[in-house]
Amino acid sequence: MVDIRSGASEAIPLAEVEDVELYHPKSWWTHYVFSQDAKIIAIQYSMTAIAIGMVALVLSWLMRLQLGFPGYFDFIDADHYYQFITMHGMIMVIYLLTALFLGGFGNYLIPLMIGARDMVFPYANMLSYWLYLLAVLVLVSGFFLPGGPTGAGWTLYPPQAILSGTPGGQDWGILVMLFSLILFIIGFTMGGLNYVVTVLQARARGMTLMRMPLTIWGIFTATVMALLAFPALFVACVMMLFDRLLGTSFFMPAIVEMGQQLQQSGGSPILFQHLFWFFGHPEVYIVALPAFGIVSDLISTHARKNIFGYRMMVWAIVIIGALSFVVWAHHMYVSGMNPKFGFFFATTTLIIAVPTAIKVYNWVLTLWRGDIHLTLPMLFALAFIVTFVNGGLTGLFLGNVVVDVPLSDTMFVVAHFHMVMGVAPIMVVFGAIYHWYPKITGRMLNEAMGQIHFWVTFLGAYLIFFPMHYLGLLGIPRRYHELGETAFIPESAHTLNMFISVMALIVGAAQILFLFNLAWSLKRGKPSGGNPWRATTLEWQTPQTPPAHGNWGNELPVVYRWAYDYSVPGAAEDFIPQNQPGLGMPTREHAS
Amino acid sequence: MAQTIETHTGETLQRPLGLRGVAADLSSDQRAFKNISWGKAMMWIFLLSDTFIFGCFLVAYMTARMSTTIAWPNPSEVFALTIGGHEIPLILIAIMTFVLISSSGTMAMAVNFGYRRDRRTTAIMMLLTAVLGATFVGMQAFEWSKLISEGVRPWENPWGAAQFGSTFFMITGFHGTHVTIGVIFLLIVARKVWRGDFDTERRGFFTSRKGNYEVVEITGLYWHFVDLVWVFIFAFFYLW
Numbered sequence A: 001m002v003d004i005r006s007g008a009s010e011a012i013p014l015a016e017v018e019d020v021e022l023y024h025p026k027s028w029w030t031h032y033v034f035s036q037d038a039k040i041i042a043i044q045y046s047m048t049a050i051a052i053g054m055v056a057l058v059l060s061w062l063m064r065l066q067l068g069f070p071g072y073f074d075f076i077d078a079d080h081y082y083q084f085i086t087m088h089g090m091i092m093v094i095y096l097l098t099a100l101f102l103g104g105f106g107n108y109l110i111p112l113m114i115g116a117r118d119m120v121f122p123y124a125n126m127l128s129y130w131l132y133l134l135a136v137l138v139l140v141s142g143f144f145l146p147g148g149p150t151g152a153g154w155t156l157y158p159p160q161a162i163l164s165g166t167p168g169g170q171d172w173g174i175l176v177m178l179f180s181l182i183l184f185i186i187g188f189t190m191g192g193l194n195y196v197v198t199v200l201q202a203r204a205r206g207m208t209l210m211r212m213p214l215t216i217w218g219i220f221t222a223t224v225m226a227l228l229a230f231p232a233l234f235v236a237c238v239m240m241l242f243d244r245l246l247g248t249s250f251f252m253p254a255i256v257e258m259g260q261q262l263q264q265s266g267g268s269p270i271l272f273q274h275l276f277w278f279f280g281h282p283e284v285y286i287v288a289l290p291a292f293g294i295v296s297d298l299i300s301t302h303a304r305k306n307i308f309g310y311r312m313m314v315w316a317i318v319i320i321g322a323l324s325f326v327v328w329a330h331h332m333y334v335s336g337m338n339p340k341f342g343f344f345f346a347t348t349t350l351i352i353a354v355p356t357a358i359k360v361y362n363w364v365l366t367l368w369r370g371d372i373h374l375t376l377p378m379l380f381a382l383a384f385i386v387t388f389v390n391g392g393l394t395g396l397f398l399g400n401v402v403v404d405v406p407l408s409d410t411m412f413v414v415a416h417f418h419m420v421m422g423v424a425p426i427m428v429v430f431g432a433i434y435h436w437y438p439k440i441t442g443r444m445l446n447e448a449m450g451q452i453h454f455w456v457t458f459l460g461a462y463l464i465f466f467p468m469h470y471l472g473l474l475g476i477p478r479r480y481h482e483l484g485e486t487a488f489i490p491e492s493a494h495t496l497n498m499f500i501s502v503m504a505l506i507v508g509a510a511q512i513l514f515l516f517n518l519a520w521s522l523k524r525g526k527p528s529g530g531n532p533w534r535a536t537t538l539e540w541q542t543p544q545t546p547p548a549h550g551n552w553g554n555e556l557p558v559v560y561r562w563a564y565d566y567s568v569p570g571a572a573e574d575f576i577p578q579n580q581p582g583l584g585m586p587t588r589e590h591a592s
Numbered sequence B: 001m002a003q004t005i006e007t008h009t010g011e012t013l014q015r016p017l018g019l020r021g022v023a024a025d026l027s028s029d030q031r032a033f034k035n036i037s038w039g040k041a042m043m044w045i046f047l048l049s050d051t052f053i054f055g056c057f058l059v060a061y062m063t064a065r066m067s068t069t070i071a072w073p074n075p076s077e078v079f080a081l082t083i084g085g086h087e088i089p090l091i092l093i094a095i096m097t098f099v100l101i102s103s104s105g106t107m108a109m110a111v112n113f114g115y116r117r118d119r120r121t122t123a124i125m126m127l128l129t130a131v132l133g134a135t136f137v138g139m140q141a142f143e144w145s146k147l148i149s150e151g152v153r154p155w156e157n158p159w160g161a162a163q164f165g166s167t168f169f170m171i172t173g174f175h176g177t178h179v180t181i182g183v184i185f186l187l188i189v190a191r192k193v194w195r196g197d198f199d200t201e202r203r204g205f206f207t208s209r210k211g212n213y214e215v216v217e218i219t220g221l222y223w224h225f226v227d228l229v230w231v232f233i234f235a236f237f238y239l240w
Ligand code: HEM
Pocket: A060, A061, A063, A064, A085, A086, A088, A089, A090, A092, A093, A097, A152, A153, A154, A155, A414, A418, A421, A422, A423, A426, A464, A477, A478, A479, A480, A504, A507, A508
């Protein structure tokens, strides 16, 4: 006989708050459109984010066409190239990844994984989505307004961002960009407050902080960071709007534009850079931490092993979040700064590598001698580890002032940040969608299409971005729409560029297959049952699949153990759900 | 043979004493902050985020002031009023600050009376707070129009660095907006108190959640925060 003392407690803690009374929608409109149910809001967020993400993807094709085949596409002139670059970068980072991880996965998973019925303030949660949608529409309107969208680069550095030499600088482009960002921030704040308070104050009985799945830790920490980092962007946007509309000189030094001395003088462009990167660096981790969390759960579930070093993982997430507020100026080495600051920021940057490396080791140690199922989510999780390590290592190069100065503004940087914050989180997004799609729809995504999607995307993305390191070392600058005839660029570099562009088109095509799979499987996918991956976390234990309004039927779940009881020796099955009391013997049939 | 296997590293659910107890509470199940309602937690976190907004504004102001090439106007001359032939420096701002700080006092009393379920006094105190707040905004409007009539614009002013006007209008404007929003909320909540919504747990319009007197306290949190921010703005703009 084996006695298993799994979980620290058999005792059921008393409920501290009475069960909330839900808002029940009365009409089709309030049910599906102006819905206050976090699960519907999550789907709205995700679909909007994916839709606008497709725009960014198409823009990347256009850029790659120009870079790979300069001169063939007349309509992509320098101005258009800058506009594409700017919109691509901004959409990918903010309107796709931030919105998808926090607004999409956050909304869907937080209440379900912590055993709540909904977010704490569903109405504000709903407003959050509609403001986000408005922000996206305002952003897109830039394409149709006179002068087109802004071409200032996603960093929007002044003074050039609001001067007439930059596309959209003296037209509508920069205005709609700034307005859209402000709307996004206000909308995000409404949602973000919800996510944080829900995690802190609305967990199920028995769900202690240290029993939360790492997904929740990642999303939670990222949301807290976003609530503290977005204010800097907000302030920067407001000030730049004033510079542009009222002629103030917050960021404008004395400057001559087209042979004319401007009225403005005495402002500090560097101030903008500080504000922007005080937001911008944490932003990198705002998309990375949810990815860290999700990938931990994917690995543990699909390797049928408890996550290695759970506590260390939690603390690493929190420490990375905190440290990322004191490294921002590593983006400004070439702007010029006191060498002591350079030293400080280089040091803090390198210190972040320590908790990050701990996480990577723990993922690998979780895999070590696990019962690895090479399911699609697992494949994407592995791809994440590979690309993330790659991008993290080049990050160590760029964190050092002396190495960064020659590499800054070359394709090396483009390779670095695409690996670490482009491809790696996107891999997790895909993995997460393959993982949770069955819960959301009740059907599995098609495996064959998924395999094609995975291999093309993973290998393709590597073939796109890995060669860019080499291009960067050659000295090929970033944000150049054409290289022209230059002695230091060998002919082979042009061939390589062509190759990269072809790969970019192929990878893009694979994403269309993925979207098709999403739609196709909705009706024709294999029915999945309630817990196809045999996972422990609460969202797989709901009475219905997809979960109904209120998530849990009449009775809220009670949690008896952490989220990682996989392959517990002596247990009846190789997983013990978090809400299962006792010795790990099933007490009821699993819901389907 | 019985064999014991630890599969979980979480704490036990009995609460230890002292600092460990605090940690245990924070990491316990259901709620990290015991006895703090959702609404209150949300307001605290919002205020934290708002602190960062004001912080960034003020840091931007300090940077601008320290790095401009042209001299900064002298605040005690700029913000002086001539009353009965005397130039009194900072007089208006002193009154404004006094009014706003007093409104924090009436707000605190409203919260107290709210928890005693004294509907009438609570509502009166909240209205009084709103009136003081509105007075503050009114005096700020007066100050703005005075400065504007003297030629201060966001992009220029007669006395020195243009950033003086830009930061002044931006930051006091942003703060004034906060006060105005606070006044509106005070009026809405005062009306609810007066009507007895919180005694009957009538459902709120936005949240469809049951109302209770804690709403008064949450409004109060916001109000005190806005006051506190003013102290910083006051110190940085008028006393520096
Ligand atoms: C198939 C996928 C992608 C391709 C082919 C691609 C391609 C490109 C290209 C060609 C550039 C401009 C490089 C230059 O000339 O400086 C660029 C910039 C950028 N990309 Fe991507 N990208 C992809 C995905 C992503 C993703 C997922 C992200 C999310 C973080 C992202 C974020 C950015 C950013 C922030 C910039 C910088 C924009 C700027 O310089 O202002 N990209 N990308």
